[in-house]
Amino acid sequence: MRAVTWQGRHDVRVDSVPDPEIVNPRDAIIKITSTAICGSDLHLYDGYIPTMRAGDILGHENMGEVVEVGPKSTLKKGQRVVIPFTISCGQCFHCTKLQYSACDNANPATMTDMSETLYGYPMGGAFGYAHLTGGYAGGQAEYLRVPYSDVGPIVIPDGLEDDKVLFLSDILPTGWQAAENAEIEPGDTVAVWGCGPVGLFAIQSALIMGAHRVIAIDHFPRRLELAKQLGAEILNYKDTNIREALFEMTGGIGPDACIDCVGMETHGLGIDNIVDTVKAHTFLGTDRPAALRQAILACRKGGRVSIPGVYGGMADKFPLGALMEKGLTLRSGQTHVQKYADVLLEMIQDGKIDTTFLISHHASLEDGPAMYENWHDKQDEYTKIILKPGMERTHVA
Incomplete structure (x- = not known):
């Protein structure tokens, strides 16, 4: 064959x-x-x-x-x-x-x-x-x-x-499980990093589960347009400071739930991601978790972080302090x-x-x-x- x-x-x-x-x-x-x-x-x-x-x-x-x-x-x-x-x-x-x-x-x-x-x-x-x-x-x-x-x-x-x-x-059950792991409640504001197939299905699932607002983050115009058509508000991370935008959009509270649909190959021009990329290409590191860092830092205190994005190894500069001090719940998995x-x-x-x-x-x-x-x-x-x-x-x- x-x-x-x-x-x-x-x-x-x-x-x-x-x-x-x-x-x-x-x-x-x-x-x-x-x-x-x-x-x-x-x-x-x-x-x-x-x-x-x-x-x-x-x-x-x-x-x-x-x-x-x-x-x-x-x-x-x-x-x-x-x-x-x-x-x-x-x-x-x-x-x-x-x-x-x-x-x-x-x-x-x-x-x-x-x-x-x-x-x-x-x-x-x-x-x-x-x-x-x-x-x-x-x-x-x-x-x-x-x-x-x-x-x-x-x-x-x-x-x-x-x-x-x-x-x-x-990808459909992956997006659904991602939203379920975010423990979405009616009225929630949910931020989704990555508008690839899993991200789009996570957006769709979050809205079905009762999210009041879904904010989609990416930089590809077509993907952002698809997210908008599903009912999400959109942010282009190349044009916007994501943490500041989410802070303003939520009245200084932050999203109730954040979903990282990007995984180990985050793109971007932030200094943290540039360092991650250099380490990956020189075999000094594996994953590039810039999107996950953003999600943890942006999530409101007492909020939930869901990780359907694939990670494979060790992550540098993981914001463990923010995860603990803010009392976040983190769920992930295949x-x-x-x-x-x-x-x-x-x-x-x-x-x-x-x-x-x-x-x-x-x-x-x-x-x-x-x-x-x-x-x-x-x-x-x-x-x-x-x-x-x-x-x-x-x-x-």
Whole structure:
């Protein structure tokens, strides 16, 4: 089959690789109909996530048609399914607490040494995201093996096209969990750093949960316009001192909740971010947490900070004093997709959530490398990319 593979920093290719096979009784094989490039895939593209190996198949936002099932799978051939990016057994301590992204059984023990050293405990399993998360092949390919297919896949009713439901795989529940972790109450003012796909879904979710005001922070005009269309007030951090603006907009109180949807590769010209960038490029540091610093400092006393943005290592100049002295609550983590799948699917069916507004491009699988480059370099124009195996190649520049 054909698949998008990682070969090194800024080196993504489409190669012919072996077709996946049933390995365990609970496995299933799906034929991919739609697969998206995620913002966190850019961390792989930029070489910031360790344990990637040349030839690894990318892609963790996937859906398709079931074509083969193991004897203990609950799926049936011909069903359309969305595949959560988290691989979860459904039976371990964490899965029984609905903490699916922390599953203890999905990440093979031989793969967990580095994550246990970095984080204290092994990471959960995930598709297409380095050997820290199990080394599983991703779905930017023609076919995908789905472990624990009796737990993860979301069966899609007839009549719902891929574009409306594909993002149940990751970014929609990630935005929803981000808003839930912010413990939004009716009347709250919520500030969201980053208007990429997760940020936009966090804005949408916060408003559904009853936020009175959502203030969106970014610098790409198209992203800010999408946030405005959702009902957010917008701030361009290149034109505005964000802390001063939030102070004024909230009558000197600060936002009730702050959501960092940026993560480890914050952009900006602040001296702290310039130092972070230099350290990252000289291997003296890892993450660039300027957005998180802003969120913690801007949040009101007694407020809440939610972190759906991906971080991978150690952060310098972390404002621990502000976090403690202001009495902030901080919640973070990879998304427990299966926990939210049913309610979000129902909201899509009822028309309460639109997932299609941020899609800017559809392309063939063969266009994958060019699309990665464009997603990386033209984020104002490329707001969300869906790759479709079998689609005629567009030869995009």
